[in-house]
Amino acid sequence: MLSDILRQCVVIFALCAAGAVYTLVSGLAPRPWIAPELAPGEIRVSDARVLDAIWVDTRTIEAYEAGHIPDALFLSEDAWESGLFELMDLWLTAPRPIFVYCDTEQCGTSERIAARLREAVPEMEVYSLRGGWAAWQQ
Amino acid sequence: MAAVNSTRAWFLLIGRLLVSAAFILAALPKIQDPVAFAASVDGFRVVSGQLTLWVALFLPWLELIIGLGLLIPQIRLGSGLLIAFLLAVFIGLHLSAWGRGLDITCGCFSTKRSEAPPNYLWLLIRNSSLLGATLAILAGDWQSLRRGKETKKPAP
Numbered sequence: 001m002l003s004d005i006l007r008q009c010v011v012i013f014a015l016c017a018a019g020a021v022y023t024l025v026s027g028l029a030p031r032p033w034i035a036p037e038l039a040p041g042e043i044r045v046s047d048a049r050v051l052d053a054i055w056v057d058t059r060t061i062e063a064y065e066a067g068h069i070p071d072a073l074f075l076s077e078d079a080w081e082s083g084l085f086e087l088m089d090l091w092l093t094a095p096r097p098i099f100v101y102c103d104t105e106q107c108g109t110s111e112r113i114a115a116r117l118r119e120a121v122p123e124m125e126v127y128s129l130r131g132g133w134a135a136w137q138q
Numbered sequence: 139m140a141a142v143n144s145t146r147a148w149f150l151l152i153g154r155l156l157v158s159a160a161f162i163l164a165a166l167p168k169i170q171d172p173v174a175f176a177a178s179v180d181g182f183r184v185v186s187g188q189l190t191l192w193v194a195l196f197l198p199w200l201e202l203i204i205g206l207g208l209l210i211p212q213i214r215l216g217s218g219l220l221i222a223f224l225l226a227v228f229i230g231l232h233l234s235a236w237g238r239g240l241d242i243t244c245g246c247f248s249t250k251r252s253e254a255p256p257n258y259l260w261l262l263i264r265n266s267s268l269l270g271a272t273l274a275i276l277a278g279d280w281q282s283l284r285r286g287k288e289t290k291k292p293a294p
Contacts, residue, residue, distance in 0.1 A: 001283070004215065005215055005216050005219060007216075008207075008212070008213045008215060008216025008217070009216045009219075009220065011212075011213055011216070012200070012203050012204060012207060012213060012216055012217060012220065013200075015199070015203045016196055016199040016200045016203055017196075019169070019198075019199030019202065019203070020195045020196050020199055023169065023172060023195055023199070024195070028169070028170065028171070028172055029172035029173060029176075029191065029194065029195055030173070030191065032188045032191035032192045032195060033188065103240075103241070104180050104181055104183060105177060105180050106177040106178065106180050106181040106242075106243065107181075107241070131186070134180075134183050134186060135186070138186060138187075
């Protein structure tokens, strides 16, 4: 009985492997062993860590209070004006790149806020952190 | 007794078709867009980086094959066991994400991102029901196999 089940599982996993090969060959998915390219306006954690920048945290206030990148500024879309003024103060004192982050690659808030910042102050050099807070913690 | 067995067989068949359809329908959008599914996997914050892409590459095919396999006599027991295992893992992941207060996109039947917060209770009820149906199917298959083996035994 156990050998029957094992044999069935081998067949199932072999079919899965064939399916996964089809996905790769047909170009539906990038090769997992190749690091993905960055989208425009994104920056990798490894690059961001070594740069002097202003960090902007766009997660919830609870998440920010529980832990954030050192010296990161909390910026919420609900309190956009006050947050933007605070950020402008920092940036005008010492102009440098601004790195915006949210929870994970999936959250999307950082891309949205980065776009708003670029629109509000086109002189600012704004990037969204790829992988967000989750990537920073690794 | 024969009527009871017949009703039970019908229920098991319906359960088998439902579980099979659920897995096939869940797999198809993910196979078409593994990159979007990788983003959903990433949202659970259990695996990260390139491992996320590997999961997004294999898991949809596994779901499709075991969904179909539940209807194919040659691999239905293995498929049933893998479905039960996957459902238990999904339940664990949803409980864990709920406990951590994550704003996930389930990625269960669609790879599109939802603006609405996840309905964890519904996800848990749905997966638990599917798990219950799968366990009933497995029990039925197990009994059929045992009965088949007993009838094959030569009379003493």
